[in-house]
Amino acid sequence: MINVLLIILLISLLYLSIANRLLTYIKILAFQGVILFGVALIELTEINTLNLVLILLETIIFKAILVPFFIKYIIKRNNITRETEPFIPNFVSLIIVTTIIVITILLSNSITDTHLEKISFIVALSTLFTGLFIIGTRKKVITHVMGYLVIENGVFILSLAVGNEMPLLVNLGIMLDIFASVLILGIFVNKIGDVLKDVDVDQLRHLKD
Amino acid sequence: MIGIYLIIAFIISGILFFNRNKMLNNILLIGFLLLQCIFTIYEYSHLNVIELQYFKPDALGILLLITLTIVAIPAIYHSHLYITFHNETPRSRGIFFSAMVLLITAIGAAYLSNHIAVTWIFVEITTLSASALIYHHRNERSLEGTWKYVFICAISITLIFIGILFLSMAMRQVGSTDLTFGNLLNKAHVLNVFWLRLSFLFIFTGFTAKLGLVPMYTAGIDAKDKAPAPAGALFATVLMNMGFVGIFRIYVVISHTSIFAWTNNVIMIAAFLTIFVATVYMVKVKNIKRMLAYSGIEHMGLVMLGLAAGGIGYYAAILHIILHAFVKSSLFFQFSQIYRVYQSKSIYDEGNYFKYNLTGAMVMLIGFICATAMPPSGMFVSEFMIFSALFKAHQIAILILVMVLLTMIIWAFGKNIFKLLFTPVEDFDDTNIVKINPLHSLSQFGLIGLSIYLGLNPPVQFVNLIQEAIKNLPH
Numbered sequence: 001m002i003n004v005l006l007i008i009l010l011i012s013l014l015y016l017s018i019a020n021r022l023l024t025y026i027k028i029l030a031f032q033g034v035i036l037f038g039v040a041l042i043e044l045t046e047i048n049t050l051n052l053v054l055i056l057l058e059t060i061i062f063k064a065i066l067v068p069f070f071i072k073y074i075i076k077r078n079n080i081t082r083e084t085e086p087f088i089p090n091f092v093s094l095i096i097v098t099t100i101i102v103i104t105i106l107l108s109n110s111i112t113d114t115h116l117e118k119i120s121f122i123v124a125l126s127t128l129f130t131g132l133f134i135i136g137t138r139k140k141v142i143t144h145v146m147g148y149l150v151i152e153n154g155v156f157i158l159s160l161a162v163g164n165e166m167p168l169l170v171n172l173g174i175m176l177d178i179f180a181s182v183l184i185l186g187i188f189v190n191k192i193g194d195v196l197k198d199v200d201v202d203q204l205r206h207l208k209d
Numbered sequence: 210m211i212g213i214y215l216i217i218a219f220i221i222s223g224i225l226f227f228n229r230n231k232m233l234n235n236i237l238l239i240g241f242l243l244l245q246c247i248f249t250i251y252e253y254s255h256l257n258v259i260e261l262q263y264f265k266p267d268a269l270g271i272l273l274l275i276t277l278t279i280v281a282i283p284a285i286y287h288s289h290l291y292i293t294f295h296n297e298t299p300r301s302r303g304i305f306f307s308a309m310v311l312l313i314t315a316i317g318a319a320y321l322s323n324h325i326a327v328t329w330i331f332v333e334i335t336t337l338s339a340s341a342l343i344y345h346h347r348n349e350r351s352l353e354g355t356w357k358y359v360f361i362c363a364i365s366i367t368l369i370f371i372g373i374l375f376l377s378m379a380m381r382q383v384g385s386t387d388l389t390f391g392n393l394l395n396k397a398h399v400l401n402v403f404w405l406r407l408s409f410l411f412i413f414t415g416f417t418a419k420l421g422l423v424p425m426y427t428a429g430i431d432a433k434d435k436a437p438a439p440a441g442a443l444f445a446t447v448l449m450n451m452g453f454v455g456i457f458r459i460y461v462v463i464s465h466t467s468i469f470a471w472t473n474n475v476i477m478i479a480a481f482l483t484i485f486v487a488t489v490y491m492v493k494v495k496n497i498k499r500m501l502a503y504s505g506i507e508h509m510g511l512v513m514l515g516l517a518a519g520g521i522g523y524y525a526a527i528l529h530i531i532l533h534a535f536v537k538s539s540l541f542f543q544f545s546q547i548y549r550v551y552q553s554k555s556i557y558d559e560g561n562y563f564k565y566n567l568t569g570a571m572v573m574l575i576g577f578i579c580a581t582a583m584p585p586s587g588m589f590v591s592e593f594m595i596f597s598a599l600f601k602a603h604q605i606a607i608l609i610l611v612m613v614l615l616t617m618i619i620w621a622f623g624k625n626i627f628k629l630l631f632t633p634v635e636d637f638d639d640t641n642i643v644k645i646n647p648l649h650s651l652s653q654f655g656l657i658g659l660s661i662y663l664g665l666n667p668p669v670q671f672v673n674l675i676q677e678a679i680k681n682l683p684h
Contacts, residue, residue, distance in 0.1 A: 162377045166386050172326055176370055180363040204353050207431045209494045
C-alpha cells in the first residue's frame with residue numbers, strides 16, 4: 001500500500017513537469033499533502049500517539065489545505081497571470097524529470113544498507129531534485145516558492161525513513177516546513193505583492209555587480 | 210547558565226520589539242551586553258562542561274564566542290549611532306535592535322551547541338533575525354536583498370537538514386540514535402561511508418550559504434550590501450564564523466574515516482573557486498560595501514584552503530577567521546561614517562576622504578593593510594601559515610594560482626581604497642559636509658589593534674585554545 005502511494009507521488013512529479021497553469025501546481029501540491037498524510041499514517045507505527053497526531057495534522061491541514069489555499073489567495077490578490085512560464089519547453093522538462101528519477105534509481109541500487117526502504121528513498125530524492133529543477137527553470141517567483149514546497153515534501157518522506165527510531169528528526173522537519181513556509185509566504189504576501197506587481201525574476205535583478 | 214542566558218536574551222529581544230521608549234531601549238541594550246560578557250566569562254571558566262544536555266563550550270566554541278562578544282559591543286554602539294543619525298521611528302528602532310539581539314544570541318548558542326540538530330535550529334533563527342535586519346530600510350532594493358537571502362537560506366537549511374537525515378541513517382546502521390558531535394566522533398570509524406559522503410555534501414553545501422563559499426555565497430553578498438553597515442559587520446564576520454563551525458564539526462568527524470582525502474578535495478575545489486569568484490568580482494565591483502563583502506568570501510576561501518591542506522593549516526584556519534572577524538567588522542563600522550559623508554556607496558562619488566575625516570581615513574588605510582594581509586597585519590601570519598601548509602601538502606599548482614589571484618585582489622582592493630582616500634571627486638559640493646566625531650572611530654582602532662596583537666604576539670591561553678580546538682584532527 002505504501003509503495004502504491006509513493007509511486008503515485010512520483011507520477012505527480014511527472015505531471016508537475018508538464019503542467020501549464022499555476023492552478024494545476026496548487027492542486028498537485030494539495031494532492032501531495034494528502035498522499036503524505038497516508039504515508040505517515042502507515043509508516044509511523046512505533047511512535048507515540050500525540051506525536052503522530054501532530055504529524056498527521058501538519059500534513060493534512062498545513063500541507064494539503066492551508067498552504068494551497070494561501071497561495072491561491074496570493075495569486076488572486078496580486079493578479080498573477082495563470083501561466084507558469086517555463087524557460088524550456090514542457091517536453092524537455094518531462095525528459096529531465098524522467099532522467100532525475102532514473103538517476104536516483106541507479107544511485108539507490110548502489111547502496112548496501114539493509115535498513116533502507118528503496119522506493120521511499122528513490123521517491124524522496126526525485127522529489128527533492130525535481131523541486132530544485134522547477135526553481136531553476138520557471139520564471140515567476142511564486143513558482144519558485146512552490147518548487148521549494150515540493151522540496152519540503154521530499155524531505156518529509158526522507159525523514160519518515162528514520163521516523164520510528166528518531167521521531168525528533170520528523171518533528172524538526174515539520175518545524176522547518178512551517179517556519180520556512182510562513183517566512184517565505186509571509187514576505188511574499190505582505191511585501192513583494194505590494195511593491196512589485198506580478199513578480200517574475202526579471203524584476204529581482206537590480207542587485208548585481 | 211546557557212538556559213538562563215537564552216531565556217533572558219529572548220525576553221530582552223521581545224521587550225525591545227514592543228518598546229517605544231528611548232531610555233528603556235538603551236538600558237536594555239546595555240543590560241544585554243553585560244549579560245553577553247558575563248555569559249562569555251562563565252563559559253570560558255567552565256570549558257568542556259556539558260549544559261542542558263545539548264550545549265558544550267569546547268575550545269572552538271569559546272574562541273568564537275569571545276570573538277562574538279568583542280565584535281557585538283561596538284556593533285551595538287554603532288547601531289545606536291546609526292539609528293540616532295537616521296532619525297528612525299521608535300518602531301523601526303525597536304525591530305532593528307530586537308533582531309540584532311536575537312541574531313547575536315542565536316549565533317552564540319550555535320557556536321556552543323553539541324548536537325547537530327540544535328546547531329541547525331539556531332541557524333534557522335539567524336536567518337529569521339537577519340532577514341529583519343536586511344529589510345530595515347523597507348524599499349524595493351532591500352526587499353530584493355531580503356527575498357534572495359530568505360529563499361537561498363531556506364534552501365540551504367533544507368539541505369543541511371537532509372544531510373542530518375543521511376547522517377542519522379548512517380548512525381541507525383550502527384545501532385545508535387544519538388547525534389551529538391561527541392558520539393559521532395566515537396562512532397566515526399564504523400559509519401557507512403556512502404551515507405557519510407552524501408551527508409557531508411549536503412551539510413557542506415548548506416552551510417556555504419552562511420560561510421560564503423561557492424556555490425551559495427550570493428545571498429550573503431546582497432545581505433551585507435543592503436543591511437545597515439553595523440548589521441552588515443555582523444553578517445560579514447560572526448555569522449560567517451557560524452557557518453565555519455557547522456562545517457568544522459562535521460569535518461572533524463569525517464577526518465577519522467576513510468573518505469577524509471575525498472573530503473579535502475571537495476573543500477579544496479570549493480575554496481579555490483571561491484577565491485576565483487571573489488577575484489573576478491573584486492576587480493569589477495564599484496560599490497565599496499560589496500567590495501568588502503567579496504573580500505570576506507575571499508578570506509573564507511583561504512580559511513577552507515588551510516583546513517583542506519592540513520598540518521599547520523588547521524591552526525592557521527582558526528587563527529585567520531578570528532583575526533578576519535576583527536578587521537572586517539571595523540571596516541564595516543567605518544563604512545557607515547563614509548556613507549554619512551558622501552551619501553553614496555559608489556566609488557565614483559567618493560574621494561579625498563583624508564580631507565573630510567582624518568581619523569576615519571586612517572582606519573580605512575590601516576584596515577586595508579590588515580585586510581590584504583600585509584605586514585604588520587596579524588592576518589599576514591595566518592595567511593603565511595596557510596601558504597606553507599599548502600606547500601607542505603604538495604599543492605604547488607593551487608598555491609601559485611591562489612597567489613596570482615590574491616595579487617589581483619590586492620590590486621583591485623587598493624585601487625578602490627586609494628581612490629577613496631586620496632583622489633578628489635569632480636563636482637563634489639563639500640560646503641555642507643557632515644563633521645564626524647573622531648571618537649566614533651575609536652572602536653575600529655581597538656579592533657584592528659587587537660587583530661595585530663593576536664597575530665604577532667598571541668597570548669599563551671589563546672594558542673592553547675586553538676591547539677585544543679584542533680586536537681581531534683589528524684596530525
